Amino acid sequence: MNTKNMLDDIKDVLYSEEQLSEMVKRMGREISEDYKDKNLLLVSILKGSVIIMADLMRAITIPAEIDFMSVSSYGDDTKTSGRVRIIKDLDKDISGYDILLVEDILDSGKTLSYLMNILQARNPKSIKICTMFDKPHRREVESIKADYAGGLVPDEFIVGYGLDYAQKYRNLPFVGILKESVYS
Ligand code: IMP
Ligand code: MG
Secondary structure, three states, X not given: OXXXXXXXXXXXXXXXXXXXXXXXXHHHHHHHHHOOOOOEEEEEEEOOXXXXXXXXXXHOOOOOEEEEEEEEEOOOOOOOOOOEEEEEOOOOOOOOOEEEEEEEEEOOOHHHHHXXXXXXXXXXXXXXXXXXXXXXXXXXXXOOOOOEEEEEOOOOOEEEOOXXXXXXXXXXXXXXXXXXXXXX
């Protein structure tokens, strides 16, 4: 049996469980205020946003609906190419909704840029972006900005709280910086 401990692969803890919880509660308060007269639909981009989605929706105090979308980007394990394939589309017709895209991390912005174009064409009332983490200095698509962001991340590869490396580490309850030896 493989008894390897994920903690052995983590260089540093970037955000603890307590800090993550505070960040999500703050975003939940802001969103509840900003969307109180709107028709909020939270759209979780699977799989990375599964944990933030579950926490954020419970930090929001106004009525909201949820939906899920799953996309796969053609790239290697540590960066995106920007070409995105829809694996699972939304169940809903989004016209008339104020969409809040819920993402794990905003890096180059290519994934969200591509998704925003697809979703804008379906005529929602509005679309905004909520991301748990932002790497603003890595942005390649300037038009993509986080309307709500939990925390900033230095130019390091992070895992945990939904974020993966090669599909692993999503189940770490905190966010850590992955040791370079794991992926180089
Ligand atoms: P973008 O299209 O470059 O903005 O890439 C965003 C996607 O890249 C995220 O949804 C993640 O899947 C992945 N990603 C970017 N940086 C990290 C990281 O530090 N850890 C884990 N995944 C990351
Ligand atoms: Mg990923």
